[in-house]
Amino acid sequence: MAAWLRRGTLEYCVLALLARGTRYGVELVRDLAADPALSATEGTLYPLLSRLRRTGWVETTWRESPTGPPRRYYSLTEEGQRALDQFRREWVAFRDAVDRVMGTDSR
């Protein structure tokens, strides 16, 4: 899978995970890196999270942890939610069109 295609899509996967609720950074990158098809290591997700922070699509807050140092939690901003909504609409049409051209449409 072309790296640029995977990367562009991964950002929205992060947003989608955060749409389900605020996540602790370590947990978030573990979830994403756990799927080998996404071929992201945990470390490569931090620059991605950093970009999303600077774009204003996610924000972070510190919370005390029962064990160890305070944890940084990531949550979706309203702007991030709008970006995710738009991606979801465009993604379905895009995926269907690519499937039709590729012949990978199973329907």
Added chain:
Amino acid sequence: MNQTRGDALVAEYLDRVRAAAVGLDPGRREELIQDLREHIAAARAELSTETEADVRAILDRLGDPAAIAAEAAIGEPVRPPVAPPPPTYATQPKSNRTALTVLAVVLAVVVLVPVALCVLGGIGLLAVQTGEPTEIHGTYVEIPLPTPTERPPRPS
């Protein structure tokens, strides 16, 4: 396990990331190191008893420092679509539109004129060919038509 051994592994790993990300803006690079350091500290804190293998596993999952640095080097953050286009592109659509208009006019002349001529010619030909004998007996009989001699005479 010996805590300092784990610390040394982490320090060594972060040094490798820092070296790989040497081309990065210093602020951005330190932010990246800080993110990774936090991750490592939190992941180590989750372990009830830490072994060297545990620390290595945490670092392995973080991945290759060069890959992390490469990811961090990717240009600008994703911008929301409201960002104005650069000025060089501002004139592009206009000139394209002008070019398209010219093309449309040229096509209209090149294609439509011959088509129109063909249609007119066809109508003329039809007018000639529809000069059937039946019409000769009708109101148009006074129009001299060249066709009757070329066609079989109709039984009367």
